[in-house]
Amino acid sequence: MSRSPEPETLIDLAQDKIAVIDERGRFRYLSAATEELLGFDPDELVGRNAFDLVHPDDVDRVRAAFESIVADGTRSDSPVEYRYATADGDWVWFRTLVFPPAETGIDGYALSSRDITLEVESRRRLETIASTSPDVLWMFSADWTELLFVNGAVEPVFGIDPDALDRRPRRFLESVHPDDRPAVERAMERLSAGESTNLDYRVGSPDGPTSWVRVPGRPVTEGGEVVAVTGFARDVTDEYRRERQLTVMDNLLRHTIRNDMNIVDGTAERIADRVRDAAGPSASSASPTLDGSDSSASESVDSEADFAELAADVIEHAETVRRVADDLLTTAEKQRGVIDLLRQHEPPQPLRVAPLVESAVADAVGDPGDSPVGVSVSCPDGARAFTHPELDYAIAELIENAIEHAEATPTVEIEVTVPADRVEIAVRDNGPPIPPAERDPITDRWRMDDLRHTDGMGLWLVYWIADRSGGDLRFDTGVDGNEVTISVPDADRDPASTTADGRPSAVSGGGSAAEPDGGGAASAAGLDGVAADRDAVSETGPDRGAASETATDGEAAADPPPGSTDG
Numbered sequence: 001m002s003r004s005p006e007p008e009t010l011i012d013l014a015q016d017k018i019a020v021i022d023e024r025g026r027f028r029y030l031s032a033a034t035e036e037l038l039g040f041d042p043d044e045l046v047g048r049n050a051f052d053l054v055h056p057d058d059v060d061r062v063r064a065a066f067e068s069i070v071a072d073g074t075r076s077d078s079p080v081e082y083r084y085a086t087a088d089g090d091w092v093w094f095r096t097l098v099f100p101p102a103e104t105g106i107d108g109y110a111l112s113s114r115d116i117t118l119e120v121e122s123r124r125r126l127e128t129i130a131s132t133s134p135d136v137l138w139m140f141s142a143d144w145t146e147l148l149f150v151n152g153a154v155e156p157v158f159g160i161d162p163d164a165l166d167r168r169p170r171r172f173l174e175s176v177h178p179d180d181r182p183a184v185e186r187a188m189e190r191l192s193a194g195e196s197t198n199l200d201y202r203v204g205s206p207d208g209p210t211s212w213v214r215v216p217g218r219p220v221t222e223g224g225e226v227v228a229v230t231g232f233a234r235d236v237t238d239e240y241r242r243e244r245q246l247t248v249m250d251n252l253l254r255h256t257i258r259n260d261m262n263i264v265d266g267t268a269e270r271i272a273d274r275v276r277d278a279a280g281p282s283a284s285s286a287s288p289t290l291d292g293s294d295s296s297a298s299e300s301v302d303s304e305a306d307f308a309e310l311a312a313d314v315i316e317h318a319e320t321v322r323r324v325a326d327d328l329l330t331t332a333e334k335q336r337g338v339i340d341l342l343r344q345h346e347p348p349q350p351l352r353v354a355p356l357v358e359s360a361v362a363d364a365v366g367d368p369g370d371s372p373v374g375v376s377v378s379c380p381d382g383a384r385a386f387t388h389p390e391l392d393y394a395i396a397e398l399i400e401n402a403i404e405h406a407e408a409t410p411t412v413e414i415e416v417t418v419p420a421d422r423v424e425i426a427v428r429d430n431g432p433p434i435p436p437a438e439r440d441p442i443t444d445r446w447r448m449d450d451l452r453h454t455d456g457m458g459l460w461l462v463y464w465i466a467d468r469s470g471g472d473l474r475f476d477t478g479v480d481g482n483e484v485t486i487s488v489p490d491a492d493r494d495p496a497s498t499t500a501d502g503r504p505s506a507v508s509g510g511g512s513a514a515e516p517d518g519g520g521a522a523s524a525a526g527l528d529g530v531a532a533d534r535d536a537v538s539e540t541g542p543d544r545g546a547a548s549e550t551a552t553d554g555e556a557a558a559d560p561p562p563g564s565t566d567g
Contacts, residue, residue: 005201017094020108023070025050025063028108030336037115039087048110049306054084055091069098081116093120122239136233142192142219142226157213158203159236174234177202190195190231191534194219200236209472213238224320226317241467263324269315350491351391353383353416360395363413364403373403379416385423386493391488394465397458398484402429420470421493426485433477434459435485462486 011317018031026049031040038053054062057210062082069076075098085090092115092159130137130151136158139148147169150162157177163169176184187197203212216230357379365373385391395414403410408427413428438459462484463473471488554566 007317016112017111019113020106020113021050021111022108025066037086037092037113038084051238053085055085058082061316066098066109069100072104073100075099075103080118084113088255092118136213139220139228139230140169140234144188144192148228151210157211157233175203177204178206186533187215188229189220191217191231192226194221194226206303212240235469243276260324260327267317267320267324271314271321294377334534335501348386348388348489350384350386351389353385353425354379356385356392357395357414357416357425359392360399363392363396364399372409374409374411375399375414376412377414379414381417383416383423384420385469386489386491387423387471388465389487390465391425391469394462394486395427397462398427401458402427402431402482406431414435418490423489423490424485424487426483428481428483430481434481439475439477 018029019034020029021027021028026047027045030045032044034040034045051059051063051066059082062080065076065080079095079097081093082450084094086092096111096113096118098111099106100139101107101109104110106247129252133151134153134157136151136153138150138154140146142150147166150165152162154160154162154165154172158172160172160175172179173184184201185201187199196219198215199217200212200214201522203213204208212235213233215231215233216234217229219226220228220230220421359376361375363378365375399412402412408430411430413426415426415428417424448460459473466473466486466488469488471486474487475487476483476485
């Protein structure tokens with residue numbers, strides 16, 4: 001090559017737009033890329049004010065940035081991003097660096113502008129996905145001291161404002177259930193060390209409602225060094241709830257019904273053996289029956305005393321069969337009610353509480369004036385709950401449970417209160433304390449397994465009705481009796497509020513779903529979640545008392561015992 005190319009020739013070959021403007025913003029020079037990027041001939045724009053073509057929403061910000069460089073005389077380290085008009089009336093996104101005369105020796109301010117339209121559109125699509133995603137998308141610095149990104153889902157899932165988390169990045173740990181916090185902190189350490197993690201843990205306090213989140217995390221490395229950690233948190237409460245339901249139903253079939261049927265089978269065998277022994281040798285030629293239709297068995301009884309003893313034994317065993325069979329029928333009816341409840345997709349709705357309590361008392365004891373059971377009710381007339389329509393069934397179950405287990409004349413007190421944004425229905429009785437084996441699985445005190453399990457469906461039915469209503473169930477037991485409290489959302493609370501686990505809030509006034517008893521209206525999404533894929537979860541269950549960590553990259557998943565926090 002005989003000589004070097006002219007600098008202007010090289011500039012015209014560049015894909016970035018190069019321009020020079022004076023201190024008032026008028027174009028003095030534009031490179032050839034101007035026509036390709038904007039559709040304007042470069043000479044057409046010379047002398048025109050550069051800010052005239054900046055988008056109206058961006059012009060003040062861009063002008064202020066330029067004036068700051070003019071006043072300071074030094075280049076800003078941060079480029080300016082803005083929209084710029086094209087000849088056909090469209091807009092293109094530019095990222096521009098401004099170089100003052102002191103750095104270039106040029107009589108004017110040099111602008112290097114790159115077309116970032118595709119980058120901005122891609123970023124906007126990602127921002128839209130992040131803003132509408134129910135999952136919490138997050139990125140922290142490797143040492144967890146700086147929040148690099150989080151979307152708005154962090155507020156409904158963790159109850160933390162994004163700005164508050166930005167000011168104090170580790171604040172999310174305060175939302176983690178105390179029993180699970182050590183496992184979360186260990187997972188954070190592993191991420192910072194460059195190891196991928198996958199953890200399920202609870203969000204909430206020991207005394208309030210909790211939700212479950214699944215949090216896969218990945219380290220971000222550059223040159224073999226961890227520079228950030230990223231991942232997402234997904235609310236999997238419905239998945240845990242569904243598994244818990246299946247666990248209870250499995251427990252019922254494997255233990256309660258099987259054990260009761262063993263009693264029926266064994267008792268029936270004892271009846272047959274007792275009658276066969278009393279019948280003597282004639283039993284080989286005749287098979288006695290329980291209704292006494294086999295005359296040969298009756299004839300084999302030698303004495304009136306033997307017959308009376310035989311009759312007493314048969315009656316006793318038959319009563320055992322009748323009692324257990326009756327219990328099985330009751331259990332089957334409750335099981336059918338539970339299955340019907342779980343199959344329903346009807347969302348909660350605003351309902352007046354007083355009629356529900358009245359209906360529950362009538363179902364449980366009939367007319368309180370004619371019943372030997374002492375029942376008292378205290379309920380504000382205006383109380384309205386945002387609840388599943390089967391709430392009266394749950395209240396009636398608690399009343400019946402109190403009557404059935406009372407050791408003296410049963411007394412039942414029902415008190416409805418409306419603290420804060422909740423409606424609480426407390427059912428108090430004078431019966432013996434509800435056994436821990438019946439209430440602990442419901443309150444997550446321990447996990448059901450082959451050795452520890454519950455026998456009945458009644459309290460589970462009450463729990464699921466409260467749970468499907470966005471509420472919870474509390475127990476207070478003592479020597480003087482029990483207090484079981486169903487807590488559900490108040491239908492007349494602030495429409496903007498949400499329940500502790502992020503469920504849809506109640507609204508009052510004229511909505512689209514009319515209240516059956518003539519009250520207000522509400523709208524809410526159905527609460528019946530479809531169970532998610534659990535292939536990644538290792539032995540986790542809703543009754544589990546601690547966070548559970550799943551296998552990643554071929555690693556064996558940890559399975560801590562109930563109550564531990566080993567990830």
